[in-house]
Amino acid sequence: MPAPTIPGAEPFSHVGTGDAGVLVLHGFTGNPGSMRGLANACAEAGFHVELPQLAGHGTAIEDMIPTRWSDWSADANSAYATLAKRASKIVVMGLSMGGALTLWVGAEHPDVLGLVCVNPATQPQPAEVLGMLRDMVASGAEVMDGIGSDIAEPGVVETAYAGTPLAALLSFQEDGLVPLAQRYSSMKMPLLLFTSVQDHVVSPSDSDALAASYGGSVERVMLERSYHVATQDFDKGIIFEGAVAFAHRVTA
Numbered sequence: 001m002p003a004p005t006i007p008g009a010e011p012f013s014h015v016g017t018g019d020a021g022v023l024v025l026h027g028f029t030g031n032p033g034s035m036r037g038l039a040n041a042c043a044e045a046g047f048h049v050e051l052p053q054l055a056g057h058g059t060a061i062e063d064m065i066p067t068r069w070s071d072w073s074a075d076a077n078s079a080y081a082t083l084a085k086r087a088s089k090i091v092v093m094g095l096s097m098g099g100a101l102t103l104w105v106g107a108e109h110p111d112v113l114g115l116v117c118v119n120p121a122t123q124p125q126p127a128e129v130l131g132m133l134r135d136m137v138a139s140g141a142e143v144m145d146g147i148g149s150d151i152a153e154p155g156v157v158e159t160a161y162a163g164t165p166l167a168a169l170l171s172f173q174e175d176g177l178v179p180l181a182q183r184y185s186s187m188k189m190p191l192l193l194f195t196s197v198q199d200h201v202v203s204p205s206d207s208d209a210l211a212a213s214y215g216g217s218v219e220r221v222m223l224e225r226s227y228h229v230a231t232q233d234f235d236k237g238i239i240f241e242g243a244v245a246f247a248h249r250v251t252a
Contacts, residue, residue: 002056002060002063003060003063005058005059006033006059006159008033008036009031009057010053012036012040012043013049013051013082014039014042015086016046016086016087018046018087019087019088020046020251021047021048021049021083021087021089021091022050022083022093023049023093023102023105024039024042024050024093024094025052025054025076025094025095025098025099025105026054026095026096026097027094027095027096027097027160028097028147028164029147029160029163030148030159030160030229031053032051032052033158033159034158034160034229034232035093035098035231038240038243041241041243042093042243042244045248047091048086050079050080050083051079052076052078052079053075054071054075054076055067055071055074056071061163061165065143065165065167065168066167067165067168068167068171068175070171070175072097072101073101073176076101076104077108080092080105090109090111090112091114091115091116091246091250092114093115093116093118093243094116094118094120095119095229095231096119096202096228096229097176098120099121100120100172100177100180102120103117103122103180103184103187106189107183110187110188110189113189113250113251114189114190114246114249115187115190115191115192116191116192116246117191117207118194118231119194119195119196119199119204119206120193120202120206120210122177122180122181122184122206122207123206124174125173134170136166137166137167137170142166142167143164144163144164144166145163146162146164147201149229150199150227150228151227151228151229152198152226152234153232153233153234158229158232184210184215186215187214187215188215189216190216190219190250191210191217191219192219192221192243192246193210193218193219193220194235194238194239194242195207195220195223196222196226196227196228196230196235197223199227199228201228207220221238223235
């Protein structure tokens, strides 16, 4: 049995008023809490919304250790299918690994009308880093230091796990980002890309590489005051307002 859900990390589902919906996806070792503000902004704007709690996330790190990219992408796809029953026009939004999943959903479902990525992980780590991760996993190591709560605003905390499951991280890189990075040039729906100038988790160069290789139109917004978890940081209002306006525009 998985551990109880961390308070505030629950999934979110909202029935909107029209035929437009938004799928919102959280990041690696994080949970829906980091994206709830964005999901609420979309709900208040009248959209149908699905914000799933990805497998192994939002409970205890022990629940995440056995999970892999196939589990999280299946959860994202399932939430997309749920949303598609209520909405014929869909926009996908995600932070960090949620940004990678956003791109994956867009690649899998070319009828998606727009994507919003906030500090997305888009490029696999260099071969030597992947080799080091493989060696650590082979040695029996399960967890390394945590990457959560990279936030500039004092007193604001992301309820992410304190550690990072190694085999899950390796799967994110090898099963997720390696094949995904080959697909960006074939994607045509508009992309709204938010990038924090200072990010201690995902290098802004991941956003640069995505913008350079993406096959559709790219609107880029640089966030001057926020770190990685920008959806909970100083610039969250810029993200919420921009993402909602973008969703209205592409689904009009």
